[in-house]
Amino acid sequence: MSDPSTNPIYRRLHRIPHILLVLSGKGGVGKSSVSVQLALSLHALPSRPRIALLDIDLTGPSIPRMLHLPPGTGVHQSSEGWVPAYADGEEKRMACMSTGLLLKRREESVVWRGPKKNAMIRQFLSEVRWGDVDWLVIDTPPGTSDEHLSLLEHLSPVAPSLSSVLVTTPQALSLVDCLKSLSFTRLVSLPLLGIIENLSGYVCPCCGEVSNVFSTGGGEDMARREGVRFLGRLPVDTKLVELLDGQVPEDTPREGWALLEAYKRTTTHALFQGIVQKVVEGAEALQRGEAAPGFREEDGRQLAEAVAALAANAQHEEEA
Numbered sequence: 001m002s003d004p005s006t007n008p009i010y011r012r013l014h015r016i017p018h019i020l021l022v023l024s025g026k027g028g029v030g031k032s033s034v035s036v037q038l039a040l041s042l043h044a045l046p047s048r049p050r051i052a053l054l055d056i057d058l059t060g061p062s063i064p065r066m067l068h069l070p071p072g073t074g075v076h077q078s079s080e081g082w083v084p085a086y087a088d089g090e091e092k093r094m095a096c097m098s099t100g101l102l103l104k105r106r107e108e109s110v111v112w113r114g115p116k117k118n119a120m121i122r123q124f125l126s127e128v129r130w131g132d133v134d135w136l137v138i139d140t141p142p143g144t145s146d147e148h149l150s151l152l153e154h155l156s157p158v159a160p161s162l163s164s165v166l167v168t169t170p171q172a173l174s175l176v177d178c179l180k181s182l183s184f185t186r187l188v189s190l191p192l193l194g195i196i197e198n199l200s201g202y203v204c205p206c207c208g209e210v211s212n213v214f215s216t217g218g219g220e221d222m223a224r225r226e227g228v229r230f231l232g233r234l235p236v237d238t239k240l241v242e243l244l245d246g247q248v249p250e251d252t253p254r255e256g257w258a259l260l261e262a263y264k265r266t267t268t269h270a271l272f273q274g275i276v277q278k279v280v281e282g283a284e285a286l287q288r289g290e291a292a293p294g295f296r297e298e299d300g301r302q303l304a305e306a307v308a309a310l311a312a313n314a315q316h317e318e319e320a
C-alpha cells in the first residue's frame with residue numbers, strides 16, 4: 001500500500017476528526033439548508049468548534065447564498081493553497097468553499113462534464129487551507145452520482161473520520177430515493193449517523209406552533225425498519241426560508257454574527273438542537289471505534305476497498 005503521507009488530500013485533511021457528508025436521495029428536500037444548519041448549530045456549541053463547510057454541489061451551489069456570502073467573497077489563492085471565505089467575520093470559525101464563491105455573478109451557470117467535476121472536487125479537497133478545523137461538513141449533490149463516487153475515492157485515505165447523514169421528506173417518492181442512498185452508504189461502507197426528516201409539519205409564522213398539516217413520520221418509520229438512528233424532524237418554517245434567502249430580520253441583536261443570532265431565534269433552531277446533539281454523539285462514538293447503529297457493510301469490505309470495487313464496476317459498465 002502506498003504511503004498516505006504522500007497523498008495531498010490525506011496531508012490536507014488527516015487531522016480533521018470529523019468529516020460529515022450530507023446526502024439526500026432526491027433534489028429539493030432541503031439537503032443544503034440542513035448542511036448550513038448543521039454548520040451553524042455546531043458553530044454555536046459551547047466548546048466553540050471550528051467548522052468548514054464544503055459545497056460539492058458544483059453545478060447548483062446554494063451554500064454561499066444561504067450563508068449570505070456573495071460571489072467572489074474572500075476566496076483567494078495563497079502560496080499554500082486556496083484561502084476559503086469566512087462567514088462569521090473576524091471570528092473565523094466558519095470557513096466555506098463552493099463553486100458559487102468562484103463565480104462572478106450568482107446567476108452564472110456552471111456546465112461541466114464528469115472529468116472537470118472530478119478535478120474540481122480533487123482541488124477542493126487537496127488545495128483549500130482549512131487550517132485546524134474540528135468538523136468538515138460536505139454538502140453533496142442529490143442522488144448517488146459520479147460526484148459521490150469521486151468524492152469517496154478521494155476521501156478514502158481519511159476513511160476513519162468519515163460519516164454521513166441522510167435528508168429526506170416524509171413523502172413516499174422521496175423515501176424511495178432515500179432508501180437508495182441508504183443502500184449506497186452500505187455498499188461503500190460509509191457509516192450513516194442517521195436520517196433527518198425535513199419539511200415535516202408546518203411552523204405557524206404568527207405563534208411558532210408546529211402542526212402536522214402534511215404527512216410526517218415516513219423517515220422515522222424507514223429508520224426503524226432499517227435499524228438506523230432517526231435524528232429528528234424539521235417542519236416547514238417560513239422564517240428559516242427568509243433567513244436562508246438572505247434576509248436577517250431588523251430586530252436581530254447586532255452583537256455577534258447576525259446570521260447565527262437570527263437563526264437562534266427560529267423555531268427550527270430549537271428543534272435542530274436535538275439533531276446536532278445526536279450527530280455529535282454518533283460521530284464521537286465512531287471515533288471511539290463503535291459502529292453506527294444499523295451500520296452494516298454490504299460484504300464486509302472497508303470503505304477504500306468497497307469504493308474501489310464500485311468504481312471499477314462503473315468503469316466496466318461504461319466500457320461495455
Ligand SMILES: Nc1ncnc2c1ncn2[C@@H]1O[C@H](COP(=O)(O)OP(=O)(O)OP(=O)(O)O)[C@@H](O)[C@H]1O
Pocket residue numbers: 024026027028029030031032033034057060062141142198199234235236237238240241244245268
Ligand atoms: N425546513 C424548511 N422550511 C422551509 N423551507 C425550507 C426548509 N428546508 C429547506 N427549505 C427551502 O427549500 C428550498 C430547497 O432547499 P435546499 O436548497 O436546502 O434543498 P436541496 O435538497 O439542497 O436542493 P438541491 O437538490 O437543489 O441541492 C430552499 O429554498 C430552502 O430554503
